Amino acid sequence: MDDYRYLDYSKTVRLCEEVFQKNGYSAEDAAIITDVLLESDLMGIESHGIQRLELYCSGIDMGRIFPVAKPEVVQETPVSAVVDAHESIGHLAGVFSMNLAIKKAKSTGIAVVTVRNSTHYGIAGYYAMMAAKENLLGLSMTNTEALVLPTFGKKAMMGTNPIAVAMPAKPYPFYLDMATSVVPAGKLEIYFKEGKPVPEGYVLDAEGKTTINAGDFINIRKNKTDGGLLPLGGSGKLFGGHKGYGLSLLVELLTGILSGGITSNHVRIKFPAERCCHFFMVVDYGLFGDKEAIESHMSDYMEELRKSAKAYGQKRIYTHGEPGLEKRQSIIERGIAVNKKTYQELCAVCDKFGLDQKEYIKERSQ
Amino acid sequence: MDDYRYLDYSKTVRLCEEVFQKNGYSAEDAAIITDVLLESDLMGIESHGIQRLELYCSGIDMGRIFPVAKPEVVQETPVSAVVDAHESIGHLAGVFSMNLAIKKAKSTGIAVVTVRNSTHYGIAGYYAMMAAKENLLGLSMTNTEALVLPTFGKKAMMGTNPIAVAMPAKPYPFYLDMATSVVPAGKLEIYFKEGKPVPEGYVLDAEGKTTINAGDFINIRKNKTDGGLLPLGGSGKLFGGHKGYGLSLLVELLTGILSGGITSNHVRIKFPAERCCHFFMVVDYGLFGDKEAIESHMSDYMEELRKSAKAYGQKRIYTHGEPGLEKRQSIIERGIAVNKKTYQELCAVCDKFGLDQKEYIKERSQ
Numbered sequence: 001m002d003d004y005r006y007l008d009y010s011k012t013v014r015l016c017e018e019v020f021q022k023n024g025y026s027a028e029d030a031a032i033i034t035d036v037l038l039e040s041d042l043m044g045i046e047s048h049g050i051q052r053l054e055l056y057c058s059g060i061d062m063g064r065i066f067p068v069a070k071p072e073v074v075q076e077t078p079v080s081a082v083v084d085a086h087e088s089i090g091h092l093a094g095v096f097s098m099n100l101a102i103k104k105a106k107s108t109g110i111a112v113v114t115v116r117n118s119t120h121y122g123i124a125g126y127y128a129m130m131a132a133k134e135n136l137l138g139l140s141m142t143n144t145e146a147l148v149l150p151t152f153g154k155k156a157m158m159g160t161n162p163i164a165v166a167m168p169a170k171p172y173p174f175y176l177d178m179a180t181s182v183v184p185a186g187k188l189e190i191y192f193k194e195g196k197p198v199p200e201g202y203v204l205d206a207e208g209k210t211t212i213n214a215g216d217f218i219n220i221r222k223n224k225t226d227g228g229l230l231p232l233g234g235s236g237k238l239f240g241g242h243k244g245y246g247l248s249l250l251v252e253l254l255t256g257i258l259s260g261g262i263t264s265n266h267v268r269i270k271f272p273a274e275r276c277c278h279f280f281m282v283v284d285y286g287l288f289g290d291k292e293a294i295e296s297h298m299s300d301y302m303e304e305l306r307k308s309a310k311a312y313g314q315k316r317i318y319t320h321g322e323p324g325l326e327k328r329q330s331i332i333e334r335g336i337a338v339n340k341k342t343y344q345e346l347c348a349v350c351d352k353f354g355l356d357q358k359e360y361i362k363e364r365s366q
Numbered sequence: 367m368d369d370y371r372y373l374d375y376s377k378t379v380r381l382c383e384e385v386f387q388k389n390g391y392s393a394e395d396a397a398i399i400t401d402v403l404l405e406s407d408l409m410g411i412e413s414h415g416i417q418r419l420e421l422y423c424s425g426i427d428m429g430r431i432f433p434v435a436k437p438e439v440v441q442e443t444p445v446s447a448v449v450d451a452h453e454s455i456g457h458l459a460g461v462f463s464m465n466l467a468i469k470k471a472k473s474t475g476i477a478v479v480t481v482r483n484s485t486h487y488g489i490a491g492y493y494a495m496m497a498a499k500e501n502l503l504g505l506s507m508t509n510t511e512a513l514v515l516p517t518f519g520k521k522a523m524m525g526t527n528p529i530a531v532a533m534p535a536k537p538y539p540f541y542l543d544m545a546t547s548v549v550p551a552g553k554l555e556i557y558f559k560e561g562k563p564v565p566e567g568y569v570l571d572a573e574g575k576t577t578i579n580a581g582d583f584i585n586i587r588k589n590k591t592d593g594g595l596l597p598l599g600g601s602g603k604l605f606g607g608h609k610g611y612g613l614s615l616l617v618e619l620l621t622g623i624l625s626g627g628i629t630s631n632h633v634r635i636k637f638p639a640e641r642c643c644h645f646f647m648v649v650d651y652g653l654f655g656d657k658e659a660i661e662s663h664m665s666d667y668m669e670e671l672r673k674s675a676k677a678y679g680q681k682r683i684y685t686h687g688e689p690g691l692e693k694r695q696s697i698i699e700r701g702i703a704v705n706k707k708t709y710q711e712l713c714a715v716c717d718k719f720g721l722d723q724k725e726y727i728k729e730r731s732q
Contacts, residue, residue, distance in 0.1 A: 079445065079476045080653040110445045110476050114654055137619075150671050152680040157671050165616055174619060176612040182605055199604060208677040226675055232599055232606045238565060239548055240598045240610075246542040246686045247613075249671075250531055253503075253540060253664060260655045263667045287446040288480055289626045298619060301629045305516050305523050305615075308631075309592055311574040314518040320612045 003194070005343050006335030008362040012050060013038060015346070015360035019053060022353040023060050024067035029092055036091040036122045041336045043324035045177075047186025048123045050336055051193075054345040056089070056120075057352075063272035065089050065119045071096045079108050082259055083115040087273060090121025094140070098127040098280045102134055105282035114254070115278040116261030120144065124164035125177030131282045132166035132173050135291065139281040140164040143255045145274075146264040147221060148181045149228045151235075151242045154208035156220070156228030159264035159276070160185050161251035166321070167285075169299040175321025180247040181229040188217045188229070193341040201234050203227070210235075254279040335364035369560070371709050372701030374728040378416060379404060381712070381726035385419065388719040389426050390433035395458055402457040402488045407702045409690035411543075413552025414489045416702055417559075420711040422455070422486075423718075429638035431455050431485045437462045445474050448625055449481040453639060456487025460506070464493040464646045468500055471648035480620070481644040482627030486510065490530035491543030497648045498532035498539050501657065505647040506530040509621045511640075512630040513587060514547045515594045517601075517608045520574035522586070522594030525630035525642070526551050527617035532687070533651075535665040541687025546613040547595040554583045554595070559707045567600050569593070576601075620645040701730035 013034055020030035037056075041049030059065040069088035073081050081100055085093035097113045104111030121127075124140045131138025144159030162184070164177040179185075182202055191198050191214035198214050205211040206220060206227040220227040231244030256263040261277035268274050285294050302319040310317060331337075338346065343361075350357045379400055386396035403422075407415030425431040435454035439447050447466055451459035463479045470477035487493075490506045497504025510525030528550070530543040545551075548568055557564050557580035564578050571577040572586060572593040586593040597610030622629040627643035634640050651660050668685040676683060697703075704712065709727075716723045 075654065077475055077653055079474060082654050108445060108474075109443055110478060112476060112649065112653070149677070150674065150683050152677055153671075153674050153683045154677040155675040157674050163613075165619075167619055174615060176616060178606070178609040178612055180609075182599075201605060204677070232609055233548075234605060239567060239600060239605075240544070242684075242686070243544040243598055244606075246544055247529075249540060249668075249686065250542060252667065253531075253533055257660060257663050257667065258651055258654045260660075263670075265667075265670060283478065285624055287443055287478070288441065288448050288624045294623060294626075297623050301618065301623065301631075302615075304629075304631060305519075308516065308519050308523050309521040311515070311518050311520040311570070317516050317519045318608075320608070320615065 003340050004337045005340075006337055006364045007050075008335055008364050009038075009332050011360055011362045012336050015350070015355070016050070016053060018355055018360065019057065019349055019353060023057065032095050033089060033091040036095070036126045038336070039126050040123045042328050042331050043123070043125070044327055044331065045123060045324070046337060047184060047190055050338060050346070051189070051342040052186070054349055057349060059119065059274070064268070064274045071115070073100070079104060079111050081113045083113060085115050085118035087117055087119060087275070090119045090142070090276070090278070093118045094121040094127050094278060094280075095130070097278065098130045098138070098140065098282075101280045101282040102131055102136060105131075105136055105284050106134075109284045109287045111282050113280045114259035115280075116259035117273075117275050118278055119274045119276060121278060123177060124162040125166065125175060127280055128164040128166035128177070129173070129175065132168050132175070135168055137283040137285050138166045139279070141251045141255055141279040143252055143264040143267065143277050144185070145221075145268040145276070147185050147228050148231055148248055149204060151231065151237060151245045154204060154226045157265045158231075158245070158248040158252060159267065160229065161248045161264070163247065163251060167298055168295050169302055170295070172302070172319065172322045172325050174298060174302060174319065175325065180232055180244055180251060182232055182234060182244070183229070185221070185229065188214050190339070192218050193339050201230065203229055204235070251279070369706050370703045371706075372703055372730045373416075374701055374730050375404075375698050377726055377728045378702050381716070381721070382416070382419060384721055384726065385423065385715055385719060389423060398461050399455060399457040402461070402492045404702070405492050406489045408694050408697050409489070409491070410693055410697065411489060411690070412703060413550060413556050416704060416712070417555070417708040418552075420715055423715060425485065425640075430634075430640050437481070439466070445470060445477050447479045449479060451481050451484035453483055453485060453641070456485045456508070456642070456644070459484045460487040460493050460644060460646075461496070463644065464496045464504070464506065464648075467646045467648040468497055468502060471497075471502055471650050472500075475650045475653045477648050479646045480625035481646075482625035483639075483641050484644055485640045485642060487644060489543060490528040491532065491541060493646060494530040494532035494543070495539070495541065498534050498541070501534055503649040503651050504532045505645070507617045507621055507645040509618055509630045509633065509643050510551070511587075511634040511642070513551050513594050514597055514614055515570060517597065517603060517611045520570060520592045523631045524597075524611070524614040524618060525633065526595065527614045527630070529613065529617060533664055534661050535668055536661070538668070538685065538688045538691050540664060540668060540685065541691065546598055546610055546617060548598055548600060548610070549595070551587070551595065554580050556705070558584050559705055567596065569595055570601070617645070
């Protein structure tokens with residue numbers, strides 16, 4: 001980790017808020033976007049946090065993201081809504097739509113909101129956690145640009161299509177946030193920035209052969225050639241690659257199809273629009289029994305898991321969300337980790353918007 | 367396939383119906399159970415079909431399944447219900463509960479029904495397809511006895527916990543039915559019956575080491591020792607084993623926890639009760655737009671997938687459900703494939719219930 005620098009958290013919040021305001025957002029909206037973005041870093045998911053600030057800025061520059069657009073409800077029932085994001089930034093469309101799903105579920109018990117014509121919304125888990133904080137079960141999914149190969153295919157036809165779920169429990173909620181590809185695209189961005197080789201079984205190159213060069217993936221993405229990420233379960237069917245492929249199609253169905261939007265193989269195709277789609281679902285588990293009893297049942301089960309017999313050489317079994325939430329406070333204290341390349345990008349962003357680096361990028365001593 | 371025999375389909379239907387009636391079921395209930403059971407064989411899923419007839423019979427003998435019990439609604443809202451199956455056979459509890467979810471979704475748009483105190487319900491996909499046949503989106507999940515290891519663990523704490531989804535489309539629906547383990551337990555039963563070695567990365571033995579002996583898994587299951595199946599994504603986190611583990615916990619949450627039932631690590635523990643739990647969800651996708659437009663969008667996307675560029679050496683890309691549904695009619699014509707051991711079991715079942723083998727077990731010429 002020698003190549004890492006650690007940035008003061010509250011300064012970084014101010015940096016992001018300033019940058020989004022310079023990009024045309026109100027102070028309130030800039031604060032929402034910043035909260036989604038930096039929550040990723042606080043959970044230890046470097047790939048989806050501050051390292052993408054520069055990407056969002058360039059997305060706005062290129063006209064892929066429209067800062068002036070506002071998400072709009074275009075179809076609605078007591079248990080559902082379809083939102084047209086009108087190419088607003090995904091974080092705002094996501095928070096708007098999840099809040100709508102929460103409001104409906106509080107009244108009817110279950111609600112689904114689908115979103116079309118949106119843009120990258122950051123970590124899927126943020127929205128699921130919004131519901132969990134209201135003592136509701138939350139689900140969040142999104143399609144993305146096409147980066148993932150169907151089983152036996154060599155052309156990317158699906159997105160990395162994360163599935164996120166959050167359910168209240170003690171001491172940690174059940175908080176799952178997983179790309180349905182073998183790894184998320186952001187992980188490859190990190191391998192590339194760090195110049196490290198990628199494990200075999202993550203990426204197929206343009207000829208459909210396995211590669212350990214993260215640069216191959218970056219080029220596939222940039223030039224939209226054949227090749228891409230393998231689905232969860234890997235190549236072929238022997239270890240369940242067709243299952244990861246199937247989960248990815250489920251996400252396409254719930255996001256691109258059920259929103260009247262587009263599937264990942266059409267996202268970002270007609271420049272400049274991105275037009276990815278999201279899915280949010282909220283369930284008030286009080287429909288099924290006493291809420292406290294249900295929460296404590298989930299808490300007890302996760303405790304049984306953590307305490308169960310460890311495999312040879314292993315000291316600890318984790319439940320989902322535990323590692324991130326456990327480290328959250330210490331990351332706030334330690335500062336946000338950025339690698340060298342991201343650090344340089346942040347300095348360039350400051351320069352571009354006339355912000356004093358010293359005021360916004362303060363390193364913390366380690 | 368030399369060891370296989372092919373049984374006349376309509377005779378096999380009659381055999382199953384007779385056997386379930388001999389076990390105390392009405393003609394109507396025996397027909398429902400038989401339809402679920404043999405649909406698996408018709409879809410080419412040998413592991414969950416007629417090869418398990420003997421297991422269900424012995425489950426009834428042992429008092430694990432109560433033939434006289436009837437599923438009962440114990441809690442209900444317009445969008446939800448909790449069903450207590452009272453240890454009735456899972457197929458009947460499943461059909462009853464999915465019908466209830468379909469009825470509710472036709473009125474409200476979305477419905478969830480959870481089931482507790484049930485028994486093995488056959489293929490999860492059968493119930494999802496019940497909704498798709500009514501032009502609705504169907505989901506079905508179940509927990510099972512504990513057979514699957516958490517990441518870094520050596521004691522099975524989750525079931526194989528399948529997720530099934532069915533969505534109408536042409537010429538084939540999207541029909542996903544996948545264990546969240548690397549393979550379903552039934553697959554190991556087949557490896558064992560055929561005496562074939564298991565690929566490395568499916569099973570860890572009682573010491574937590576990888577094994578290629580299907581008999582190890584059969585013993586782990588029988589004696590409830592440490593060891594078990596790996597989750598989708600395999601051992602550790604490198605290829606996403608923690609994701610398969612997370613999906614499995616999601617199924618435990620939606621089935622065992624949200625039904626007021628039990629998680630897989632408690633299923634089949636207190637003899638004779640099994641007490642596994644199910645989850646059914648139905649969404650009327652008309653909530654989100656014109657139904658025909660949504661169906662044809664899904665059909666078009668799946669056609670794009672099937673036509674997309676093939677990986678080196680591959681001739682065909684499948685969408686989920688296509689291989690099974692494509693072969694369905696030919697399997698009816700060809701007959702149901704059973705291996706030698708299953709054939710012997712069926713003969714023994716005939717003997718036990720005083721059924722004339724010649725009348726019920728008719729081989730078809732190949």
